Each structure stands twice: as C-alpha cells, then as structure tokens.
Amino acid sequence: MYQVKTYNVIAQEGLDTFTKDYQINKSDHADAFLIRSADMHHVNFPDRLKVIARSGAGFNNIPLERATKQGIAVFNTAGSNANAVRELVIAVMVATSRNLIPAYHYAEQNSGADISLHTEKAKDNFRGSELAGKKLAVIGVGHVGSLVANAASALGMDVYGYDPYLNTDAAWRISTSIHRVDSMKEAIQNADYVTVHVPKNKQTTGLISAKEMEMMKPGVHLFNYSRIGIVNNTDVVKYLDNHKIKTYATDFGEDQILGRDDVIVTPHIGGATHEAERNGSTQAARTIMKYLKTGDTTNSVNLPQLRLPFEGPLRITLIHQNVPKMVGKLTDILGDAGVNIDKMSNASLEHTAYTIIDVDGLKDEQKVLNQLKQIDGVYGVRLLKK
Numbered sequence: 001m002y003q004v005k006t007y008n009v010i011a012q013e014g015l016d017t018f019t020k021d022y023q024i025n026k027s028d029h030a031d032a033f034l035i036r037s038a039d040m041h042h043v044n045f046p047d048r049l050k051v052i053a054r055s056g057a058g059f060n061n062i063p064l065e066r067a068t069k070q071g072i073a074v075f076n077t078a079g080s081n082a083n084a085v086r087e088l089v090i091a092v093m094v095a096t097s098r099n100l101i102p103a104y105h106y107a108e109q110n111s112g113a114d115i116s117l118h119t120e121k122a123k124d125n126f127r128g129s130e131l132a133g134k135k136l137a138v139i140g141v142g143h144v145g146s147l148v149a150n151a152a153s154a155l156g157m158d159v160y161g162y163d164p165y166l167n168t169d170a171a172w173r174i175s176t177s178i179h180r181v182d183s184m185k186e187a188i189q190n191a192d193y194v195t196v197h198v199p200k201n202k203q204t205t206g207l208i209s210a211k212e213m214e215m216m217k218p219g220v221h222l223f224n225y226s227r228i229g230i231v232n233n234t235d236v237v238k239y240l241d242n243h244k245i246k247t248y249a250t251d252f253g254e255d256q257i258l259g260r261d262d263v264i265v266t267p268h269i270g271g272a273t274h275e276a277e278r279n280g281s282t283q284a285a286r287t288i289m290k291y292l293k294t295g296d297t298t299n300s301v302n303l304p305q306l307r308l309p310f311e312g313p314l315r316i317t318l319i320h321q322n323v324p325k326m327v328g329k330l331t332d333i334l335g336d337a338g339v340n341i342d343k344m345s346n347a348s349l350e351h352t353a354y355t356i357i358d359v360d361g362l363k364d365e366q367k368v369l370n371q372l373k374q375i376d377g378v379y380g381v382r383l384l385k386k
C-alpha cells in the first residue's frame with residue numbers, strides 16, 4: 001500500500017482517482033506528496049518519499065535540487081488551470097478599462113437614494129475605453145500566456161508575445177494573429193496593457209522593474225498573475241505615483257501596494273475554479289500512480305522526461321548525476337550479478353540523468369540494489385515489479 005500525504009485543499013475528484021493501492025493521510029511517512037502552493041522549502045522529506053506532484057503550474061514552492069539529491073521526482077500539471085487564469089486576466093482587463101470597480105462602488109454608495117437621479121450625471125466619471133484596437137504585450141507565452149494572447153486577439157486587440165524559450169507545443173497553440181517579438185522592449189513599448197505569465201525563478205525575479213517600466217507607455221495597465229517578485233513592487237509604487245502606470249492588477253498582495261485605488265489585488269485566485277482544481281488534482285493523482293508503478297517521468301520538472309513501456313517482470317529506475325561512465329558502472333554491477341538486461345533507456349536534464357533498466361530476473365535483490373545505491377552520484381534507486 002502506497003501512502004500519499006496531501007498539503008492544501010485538494011479537489012475530491014483527484015483524491016477519488018487513487019486506486020485501492022493508495023492510502024491518503026496526513027502521515028509524514030509518505031511515498032508521495034500531493035500539494036498545491038504549500039511551501040516545501042522548510043519541509044523535511046522522509047526517506048521513503050519518492051514523488052511530489054504539484055497540482056497546478058508554478059513549482060517555485062518546491063526545492064528541486066534538494067528533492068533530486070534525495071532521489072525524489074517532482075511533477076507539475078501545467079495547463080490544468082490555464083483557462084482559469086485566462087478568464088480572470090480578461091475579466092480584470094475589462095474591469096480596468098471600464099472602471100468597473102469604482103463604478104460599482106459609486107452605485108453601491110448611492111443605493112439609498114434614487115440612483116436614476118444621479119446616473120446620467122455620474123456616468124461621465126466612469127467613461128472607459130475599449131480593448132479592441134489596443135496593444136497588449138504578453139510576456140511568457142506558455143500554457144497561460146498563449147490562451148490570454150489568443151483570447152485578447154479574438155477581442156480585437158493587437159497582441160505582441162515575447163518568450164525567448166517558447167517550446168514547439170506552445171508555439172502550435174498561438175494564433176497566427178499574434179506578433180512574436182524577440183525582445184522585451186519590442187513587446188512592451190507602446191503597449192496599452194502588459195501581462196506577465198512566466199515561472200518564478202532566479203532569472204525572472206524582477207523581470208519587470210524600473211528599467212522595463214521606463215520603456216512602457218504612459219498610462220499602461222500592468223498585470224501580474226504569475227508570482228510575487230516577478231514584478232518589482234517597490235518600482236511599481238514609484239511608477240504608479242508618477243502616473244506612468246495607470247493600474248497594477250495582481251493576484252499577489254504585499255503591504256506596499258495595498259489600499260490604493262490604482263491597484264487591484266486578488267487573493268491568489270487565478271487557478272481557483274472547480275474545473276481547474278479538478279483537472280489539476282486528477283492529473284496529479286494519475287502522475288503519482290504512473291510514476292510509482294512504472295517510473296514514467298512525463299511532466300517532471302526536475303528529471304528528464306522518459307517513458308518506456310513496462311512489460312515486466314522487473315524494472316530498475318535510477319536517478320543520478322549526469323556524468324561520464326555512470327551507465328557503464330550501473331551495467332557492470334548488473335552484469336557481475338548475472339542479470340540480463342531486456343531494455344534500457346537513459347536521458348539527461350542539465351546535471352541530472354534518469355535511467356530505466358528492464359531485467360528478466362534479479363537474484364539477491366537487496367544486495368544488488370545496495371551496490372547501485374552506493375555508486376557515487378546515484379541519488380535514488382527503485383525496483384518495480386509488474
């Protein structure tokens with residue numbers, strides 16, 4: 001029986017996806033963690049932990065290097081909540097362009113009087129502008145960014161996408177009406193709206209700071225539904241104060257931006273829809289089961305993605321350092337133990353490699369597994385039985 005520990009609220013549909021071989025509980029001695037935004041940086045990973053699945057896209061809450069070195073595979077479910085974010089971003093773009101929030105407050109505050117007496121006079125104060133014909137810059141055109149770009153284009157916006165690492169899957173999703181540009185400057189200069197959809201990492205922290213704000217057009221509306229810190233909030237306050245930025249809308253509050261009329265803050269609700277939470281949790285549950293049963297690393301964010309049909313009877317999976325002669329060391333140990341290799345596959349991702357070896361039998365299992373584990377640079381070894 002595999003033990004699965006959950007963090008955060010995980011949609012029931014995902015929990016119901018687990019078969020009878022999996023027990024969901026709060027015990028730390030788990031084979032799998034199923035999480036959302038819970039911060040894993042200060043959580044100890046138990047020795048038996050083999051996999052962490054993040055229901056959702058962003059995985060900056062997980063210490064990838066520590067997990068890898070403990071032989072733990074980490075996965076996300078990118079795309080599972082992309083539509084939820086797209087709809088929220090479009091909603092907030094409409095809200096800002098049509099002054100929806102101040103107009104609502106006005107109507108609410110005047111609800112005691114006969115509102116029709118004030119309406120015709122008041123509407124002049126809330127005159128908005130339309131999205132059609134305006135320029136939108138989308139920074140990061142992955143699962144979320146591509147959907148936002150396509151929806152904005154369908155609303156008649158002139159959309160510019162900047163993503164130096166765009167993969168081919170994402171490129172296929174982007175409408176031909178989107179202009180792909182090669183620099184941040186080309187994307188954001190003259191844009192009426194700028195929206196950021198990149199993962200948070202060392203490179204993207206402060207991606208939108210004073211330098212980029214300086215390039216923007218006066219009166220720009222800036223949106224951050226990615227993560228806190230990707231847009232520099234200290235700089236945002238400066239550029240809101242000098243009216244270069246007209247509105248800042250974000251899913252991530254911080255004291256310095258709260259309580260302003262020109263800031264719209266939501267409590268991290270981008271992926272908080274029934275549909276997105278169901279998609280993410282079921283995908284994460286399936287990923288955990290597949291990895292534990294077959295070693296399939298499709299959608300891993302810390303290991304190379306490797307899939308090899310598992311016909312049995314035995315499979316050895318190894319997470320290890322990506323260094324010369326490693327595969328030779330593994331096969332030498334198996335050869336010395338008289339093991340015949342049926343199939344083998346190996347792939348690498350930066351400093352880490354992953355190897356799957358199917359064998360038709362293994363005598364003295366524990367001894368061979370221990371020998372493999374003792375190789376310098378081997379982080380994790382598992383034996384799977386069909």
Ligand SMILES: NC(=O)C1=CN([C@@H]2O[C@H](COP(=O)(O)OP(=O)(O)OC[C@H]3O[C@@H](n4cnc5c(N)ncnc54)[C@H](O)[C@@H]3O)[C@@H](O)[C@H]2O)C=CC1
Pocket residue numbers: 057058059078079081082085139140141142143144145162163164165166167170197198199200203204207225226227251268269270271272
């Ligand atoms: N507010 C919320 O509840 C949610 C927030 N998010 C955030 O949005 C981020 C993006 O999500 P997805 O689109 O699903 O991820 P994704 O991985 O599909 O797309 C991210 C894109 O950003 C690009 N990128 C990376 N570095 C870049 C850089 N320096 N400049 C320009 N582009 C860069 C990548 O090439 C990729 O195409 C997540 O990492 C997460 O932090 C995602 C879902 C919900």
Ligand SMILES: O=C(O)C(=O)COP(=O)(O)O
Pocket residue numbers: 036037038055056057058059081268270271272
């Ligand atoms: O998927 C993401 O990156 C999100 O930010 C959504 O986070 P959540 O699952 O709502 O805690």
